[in-house]
Amino acid sequence: MTRRMIIAALALGGVGLATYLAMYKLGLIGTLACKIGHCETVNLSKWATLMGVPVAVWGLGFYLLLFVVAFMGTTERFANAPWVSHALLALTAWGVVFSSWLTYLELFVINAVCMFCVISACLVFVLLLLSIWEWRHRPA
Amino acid sequence: MAKDRVEAGRGRSGKQVRPAAGASQSGAHKKKVEIRGTDRRPFYVLLGLIAAAAVIFIGWQMSQTKSMGVVSIDPNIKLPEASGYLLGNASAPVQILEFADFECPACGSFATLTEPDVRKRLVQTGQVSFRFLDFPLPIHRNTWDASMAAACANEQGKFWEMHDQIFATQDQWNGEQTNRPKSIFSRLAKQLSLNQSQWDDCYDTQKYKLNIAANQREGERRMVQSTPTFIIGDKLIPGALGFDQMKQYVDSAAAMAAAKPFPPLGDTALSKPPGKAKQ
Numbered sequence: 093m094t095r096r097m098i099i100a101a102l103a104l105g106g107v108g109l110a111t112y113l114a115m116y117k118l119g120l121i122g123t124l125a126c127k128i129g130h131c132e133t134v135n136l137s138k139w140a141t142l143m144g145v146p147v148a149v150w151g152l153g154f155y156l157l158l159f160v161v162a163f164m165g166t167t168e169r170f171a172n173a174p175w176v177s178h179a180l181l182a183l184t185a186w187g188v189v190f191s192s193w194l195t196y197l198e199l200f201v202i203n204a205v206c207m208f209c210v211i212s213a214c215l216v217f218v219l220l221l222l223s224i225w226e227w228r229h230r231p232a
Numbered sequence: 233m234a235k236d237r238v239e240a241g242r243g244r245s246g247k248q249v250r251p252a253a254g255a256s257q258s259g260a261h262k263k264k265v266e267i268r269g270t271d272r273r274p275f276y277v278l279l280g281l282i283a284a285a286a287v288i289f290i291g292w293q294m295s296q297t298k299s300m301g302v303v304s305i306d307p308n309i310k311l312p313e314a315s316g317y318l319l320g321n322a323s324a325p326v327q328i329l330e331f332a333d334f335e336c337p338a339c340g341s342f343a344t345l346t347e348p349d350v351r352k353r354l355v356q357t358g359q360v361s362f363r364f365l366d367f368p369l370p371i372h373r374n375t376w377d378a379s380m381a382a383a384c385a386n387e388q389g390k391f392w393e394m395h396d397q398i399f400a401t402q403d404q405w406n407g408e409q410t411n412r413p414k415s416i417f418s419r420l421a422k423q424l425s426l427n428q429s430q431w432d433d434c435y436d437t438q439k440y441k442l443n444i445a446a447n448q449r450e451g452e453r454r455m456v457q458s459t460p461t462f463i464i465g466d467k468l469i470p471g472a473l474g475f476d477q478m479k480q481y482v483d484s485a486a487a488m489a490a491a492k493p494f495p496p497l498g499d500t501a502l503s504k505p506p507g508k509a510k511q
Binding site: 093097100101104105107108109111112115120121125166 | 272274275278279282283285286287289290293294
């Protein structure tokens with residue numbers, strides 16, 4: 093299993109997570125299975141929407157893009173493409189910055205923590221570490 | 233499994249290959265990933281498992297929503313109406329609206345001193361109808377409880393009896409006397425021979441809270457700012473009125489033909505014929 097495969101697999105998990113939150117935000121799921129924290133408080137706050145689009149939908153787009161790039165990087169055609177490593181690092185670095193901002197809002201502005209948001213933030217952080225590892229061993 | 237292989241100028245076939253233009257000949261970055269021949273099945277299995285887990289979880293959540301979201305309810309439940317509580321004939325030539333707070337002393341003064349005359353000389357004679365609407369003020373701690381006690385008595389056809397008793401005992405249950413007024417309202421319900429368990433259930437579940445809020449909202453919509461406030465014809469009159477003052481407003485409204493009957497609001501409150509109003 094290559095690093096890119098691991099990144100692709102984790103990104104697919106992120107797609108599932110973001111799909112779940114986006115479906116809740118769009119009213120397709122009644123309540124969140126949130127045992128810890130205050131997911132609904134966070135997801136119903138004004139901060140859960142950015143430029144008219146739910147943050148969960150932005151997250152879905154992010155994870156989908158990451159998955160597509162990482163998956164492409166596992167194929168024979170792009171296995172030795174260094175731009176894949178660059179793109180993965182850039183995407184996950186942006187993801188960590190964005191997740192950090194969301195976590196700040198949860199802790200200090202909304203005063204409520206969403207379990208799924210914390211899981212997503214941890215996932216993005218792990219993806220960044222893997223992307224750094226991948227970048228350091230990127231193909232020539 | 234894929235494996236990294238330092239090729240150092242060697243192709244997969246073992247033949248010499250020319251390094252890519254611009255690529256460094258030294259250092260750890262001179263790697264190429266051997267992908268052909270790698271068994272990708274574990275990767276696809278892992279992706280399949282993750283996707284299946286996500287689909288099952290989301291599908292299960294949606295099915296939970298569906299089973300919890302669709303339930304049978306009483307189709308006759310009405311939306312809360314700001315209909316208040318009516319005394320007298322709804323089509324009387326003059327309508328009096330009173331927006332009042334059960335815990336407000338001036339409202340209590342009007343209810344005990346003036347209102348008996350209004351009922352006897354104006355309502356029972358068919359000159360006016362009298363409608364009470366809750367206007368609970370935020371400064372009064374127990375006023376919502378009082379409104380709910382009265383609303384629950386109305387459910388059993390005894391709003392006005394409870395209304396009178398609540399005002400008469402204002403000194404016992406007001407927010408400065410107690411923060412647990414239910415025992416007093418419960419005693420009043422017992423004195424009025426209400427079905428106690430039904431009244432308790434109604435009071436404890438705050439069954440008519442939305443109706444009370446609707447009455448309050450109606451007052452706000454009509455620019456009511458204090459209690460009691462009366463609306464007689466086209467006049468909004470703040471403050472407790474004496475009988476003579478109220479009679480003047482009623483006569484004026486009756487003379488103006490502007491006094492129109494209230495539109496039927498689907499009133500569910502107790503409506504007594506003028507001859508049977510409590511004195």
